[in-house]
Structure formats: structure tokens, C-alpha cells
Amino acid sequence: MTSISMPGLKLVHLDLKGAPPKVSYLAQVFPLFRALGASGLLIEYEDTFPYDGDLECLRAQYAYSHAEIEEIQNLANAHSLEVIPLVQTFGHLEFVLKHQQFSHLREMENFPNALNPHKEESLQLVGAMLRQVMDAHRNVKWFHIGADEVYYLGEGKESQHCLLEAECTVERLFLDHVKAVAGHLASSFPSVTPIIWDDMLRNTSEETLAESGVAKLVEPMIWDYVSDLDANNKINLMEKYRRGGFTKLWLASAFKGATGVNQTITPIGHHVENHLHWLQVVNGGVADLVQGIALTGWQRYDHFSVLCELLPVGIPSLAVCLQMLEHGGYTEKVKEVVDQSLGLCNLDIDNAMSSCMGSFPGSDILALVTQVSLFLKTSVDELLEKNRYVTGWFSPYHRKRQIVHPIMVHHFQPEAVSLLSKWTTIREQLRLALDNIYYPNTSEEWLEENVCTSLDNLQRLVDDVDRALQAQT
Known part of the structure; x- marks a missing residue:
């Protein structure tokens, strides 16, 4: 078992594209997150942000108000939790592209998942979304611009035409759009560093990464949620990113929402294994690259899928994972702190049915x-x-x-x-x-x-x- 603790920020991911909690509940759990070792929040608003003007149609029925967005940040600040907003800007844009007024900006005419990177209006749309969210988050240091799972990129008509040119590749299409979005953000908010998910970079050569200049604009967040994560593979990937010009990287594990699209009970043992392997990664000589880790808690796999585990259901798993990152593994001390913090009789990471479900906010759920x-x-x-x-x-x-x-x-x-x-x-x-x-x-x-x-x-x-x-x- 490794003894090194996770360096950098420890972000709890709030996936609000399904089951957004009332602010009154967030007020109850933020101090608990902090007490368990969290130092920040990665807030993925999707359709719960109160977009207005031409973007008003993006609001869900129960989107937060501007006053509630401010209250969430005040609560986070009161408990020393760094806030990093997340807005998708390429893939996973179903909540935008499902609307008729934006459907012409799809990469594939019949699929609302990915943005067409060739249209000037696409960047204007993304820029408008970023501006509205940034205007409500003036003090943030980082801003996550998503860009994962850009399915069917290169298969749209304009992309197909572009790919006929000698210098055009799918990797270039991706990198050019990310650079355009990151550059747009930097021009308006120069003190903010963009973060992107890394999966679309994994098969890109270090030479292409270095030549593109993308490393000067964004910090990748390397994600993997499996229980048998290959630590050596991740170390090699991080070293490749280093050679491609990136000087800082983020990691992303999962405390819930990654083991089944309609999962209702969180298998804590799976997530314990995931975090043990991430600790092995930072123990492998790459800790100097790490800005921090986001403990993702997915609420839907995408905008159209069913709900997976609700946040209160995943809190015991979150507690264990946060404490593991702090103590460098799953120890008796971790179990003791989690039991005391959540009011558990005896935490069992392999058994969903316990004689005592705790006394933390939401334990009745x-x-x-x-x-x-x-x-x-x-x-x-x-x-x-x-x-x-x-x-x-x-x-x-x-x-x-x-x-x-x-x-x-x-x-x-x-x-x-x-x-x-x-x-x-x-x-x-x-x-x-x-x-x-x-x-x-x-x-x-x-x-x-x-x-x-x-x-x-x-x-x-x-x-x-x-x-x-x-x-x-």
C-alpha cells in the first residue's frame, strides 16, 4: 500500500445535469466535504445555470437563480472550498443542441451531442455561455471547458470536406477548436486557466501536441474511473503530456456514477480500488505535475440518460475516497474518521446493506x-x-x-x-x-x-x- 497522499486540490464534482440539490442541502454538506478533506468544488451546471438573453432556452425548469449561484459560492468560500465551474464547449452539448434554434450548429445533423467546429457561430455560442458563467464567477482561478467524448467529430459534412486537405486531421480539428475556446476565454479573462478532459488527447502524438501550442493554453484533466486502473499506463501518459509541453496536469477519479447508467447503490469497494491506483500513479514520480484531483460524482451519463446514484447515496463513498487521498490509502484511521464523521456504526465497503446508515445530511435517503x-x-x-x-x-x-x-x-x-x-x-x-x-x-x-x-x-x-x-x- 502506498503512503504518499494526493498532492494539490481535492475537488468534489457536483454534476448538476441531473438531480441538482437545493442550496439548503449544499449548505449542509459543504462543511462535511471540507471536514473530510475536500478543498474545492468542480461544479458542472449544464442546464441548471440561469442563462438569459438568447440563451434563456437552455435553462431547466428548476435552474438555480443568480442569487442562488452567488449563495453557493459564498457557502463554498465560507468553508474554504475553491470553486471551478465546468461548461461543456464541444462534446456533450445535448442540452444546447437539442434546441431548434441551435440545431444547425451540430457536427452531425441528426445528433445533438457535438458542436460543429467550422461555424463561426459555434464559437460565438460557446463564448456567450462562458461569459455568462464567468460573470457569475468573477474570482475563479480555473475554468473547466469540458471537451471530452466528442463523438462523431470529423464525420460531419464540413469536417469531411476539411479532411480532404493534406494538413487536416481529426486531431487538428479538436486541437484547433480547443485553442479557439481557450483563447477566447483568455482574451476576456486572462487570469483564468482553462482545464479540459484529456480523453481526446490520449492518442495524439507528443510531437503534434507540442507543435499545436495547446499546452500553453489549457491544463488536461486525466480521467479514469475503473477499479483496475493501470497505474503504469497513466504514468506513461503523463510523461507523454509532459514531453508534449504540459507542465501541469489534473487527475479525475470517481466516487459514484461510474459503474452503471442506472446504478442506484454505490459500490464503495470499486471506488476504493480506483483511488488506490490513483495513489500509485502519484507515487510513481509524476507528483510534481499534479495540480489536484477531481472526485467525479456523475448524476447522468449524458443529458438524455436516466439518473444514477443520488448524491446522498454516494456520500459514504466520497468520505472514504477523500480520506484515502489524505492518508495515502485505506487504513483503520480512514475507517475511523469516516464512521465518526457520518455517524456510521461500522463502515463496510463491500456490503451495501448495513445495520446503520449513518446520521449525515441525506442519510435517510x-x-x-x-x-x-x-x-x-x-x-x-x-x-x-x-x-x-x-x-x-x-x-x-x-x-x-x-x-x-x-x-x-x-x-x-x-x-x-x-x-x-x-x-x-x-x-x-x-x-x-x-x-x-x-x-x-x-x-x-x-x-x-x-x-x-x-x-x-x-x-x-x-x-x-x-x-x-x-x-x-
Whole structure:
């Protein structure tokens, strides 16, 4: 086990493109983040920023107000948390390019994910977004301009035409757009350093990187969220970036949101392994390059995907990972601090079901989500698909024709009614807990995705039994 701690800033990533918490909840967790070892926030606003003017259509229904954006920064400052805004400027622009008024700026006409880098209006759009967010964040030192996963770059009509030229490559298309965006930011805000995700740079030669001059404009953030991260590979990649001209780099791990698009419970053990490997990376002689690390907490894989683990569900994982970065590994001291900080009885990184879910802000959501995720669907499916009296005497054929043997009803109706009562109560408890932290659309989405289908199936069984019995009287 490595003993070196993670150098530089330790940023907690707030992915607000799904389930943005109310500011009142952020006020509760910011001091906890700080106490656990965080020193900054990477805030990915997406459609929760209060864009106005020509960009007003980008606002989500429950976007933060300008006053709330200011309050979030004040709360961060009060707890010595460096704020770094994140605005996508190339890939992952679904929240912009889905709108009719901006659809002509897509790289691919039918796909709203990536921006067309050839149109002057594309840079104007990105510049307007950056200006509005920067105007609300006047004191930031870094600004993350995204630029990851620019899928289908080079496949649009204008890109295809460009690629016919001898000097034009997909790598050049990417680098030229990043340089244009970074240069635009630097011209208006010269004291701010842009950060980009590094994945689009990984296959670019160090000679191309050096010749492009991109290293003078941006700092890459190297991300990898897998549990079996190859430390030597990352060290070699960082050395390549060094030779390509970059003097400072960032790292990005994950504390949640990276193990399944519809994941509801955070597998802490996976994230522990991820962070152990990142500690091995900085122990491999490249620590001088590292500005810090962002512990990402993805809330959606992209603008159109379902929600993955909610922030309160991921807090035990975040706590463990932050403490590991501070202590250089997963130690008894880490476990002790996490247990005390979160009010846990006994942290178990390999077992989702604990006898004690803690007393931290949002721990009631963790407890209820765990119950639902582990037991709701299995208990309902067990009754509907494996109870011999349901499958044998109240099949879909019987239910459609309201046929039921009154004696057999006694073998499954009480259990169905009891289950329905139990899970209905838990659903209402969870709705109240979610409404304390989130806006109504988040509560509605999570419950509809994870609770309503099973409950509806159970309710239909109970109703069908009642109708069948009434038809026989």
C-alpha cells in the first residue's frame, strides 16, 4: 500500500445535469466535504445555470437563480472550498443542441451531442455561455471547458470536406477548436486557466501536441474511473503530456456514477480500488505535475440518460475516497474518521446493506434507497412470478377473465396486500425525504424509474383479485 497522499486540490464534482440539490442541502454538506478533506468544488451546471438573453432556452425548469449561484459560492468560500465551474464547449452539448434554434450548429445533423467546429457561430455560442458563467464567477482561478467524448467529430459534412486537405486531421480539428475556446476565454479573462478532459488527447502524438501550442493554453484533466486502473499506463501518459509541453496536469477519479447508467447503490469497494491506483500513479514520480484531483460524482451519463446514484447515496463513498487521498490509502484511521464523521456504526465497503446508515445530511435517503433497490423488485417478482398459487391459479389468463378459486386466494392475497401497504409507505417516506433535498421533478423521476413499476404491478394484482372475487358474488 502506498503512503504518499494526493498532492494539490481535492475537488468534489457536483454534476448538476441531473438531480441538482437545493442550496439548503449544499449548505449542509459543504462543511462535511471540507471536514473530510475536500478543498474545492468542480461544479458542472449544464442546464441548471440561469442563462438569459438568447440563451434563456437552455435553462431547466428548476435552474438555480443568480442569487442562488452567488449563495453557493459564498457557502463554498465560507468553508474554504475553491470553486471551478465546468461548461461543456464541444462534446456533450445535448442540452444546447437539442434546441431548434441551435440545431444547425451540430457536427452531425441528426445528433445533438457535438458542436460543429467550422461555424463561426459555434464559437460565438460557446463564448456567450462562458461569459455568462464567468460573470457569475468573477474570482475563479480555473475554468473547466469540458471537451471530452466528442463523438462523431470529423464525420460531419464540413469536417469531411476539411479532411480532404493534406494538413487536416481529426486531431487538428479538436486541437484547433480547443485553442479557439481557450483563447477566447483568455482574451476576456486572462487570469483564468482553462482545464479540459484529456480523453481526446490520449492518442495524439507528443510531437503534434507540442507543435499545436495547446499546452500553453489549457491544463488536461486525466480521467479514469475503473477499479483496475493501470497505474503504469497513466504514468506513461503523463510523461507523454509532459514531453508534449504540459507542465501541469489534473487527475479525475470517481466516487459514484461510474459503474452503471442506472446504478442506484454505490459500490464503495470499486471506488476504493480506483483511488488506490490513483495513489500509485502519484507515487510513481509524476507528483510534481499534479495540480489536484477531481472526485467525479456523475448524476447522468449524458443529458438524455436516466439518473444514477443520488448524491446522498454516494456520500459514504466520497468520505472514504477523500480520506484515502489524505492518508495515502485505506487504513483503520480512514475507517475511523469516516464512521465518526457520518455517524456510521461500522463502515463496510463491500456490503451495501448495513445495520446503520449513518446520521449525515441525506442519510435517510440512503437508507430508503437501499431498501428499495435491494428488496422491492425482488419481493414483488417473487410473489408474481414464483408463488405457485399466483402462477397456477391466477395467471394472466385467469386475471383477464376474472376467474379465481376462492380457496387459493387465501394463499397469496394477504401477502400481496401486506407487501403493497409496506412498499406504499416506504415510497411516501422516500418522496418526503427526496422533496427535502431535491426539486419535484427529481423526486418524480427517481420514483418513477425505480419504484412505480413494481408497485403498479403489485397494485394491479390486488385490484384484479378484488374484481375476480366480486364477479363471483
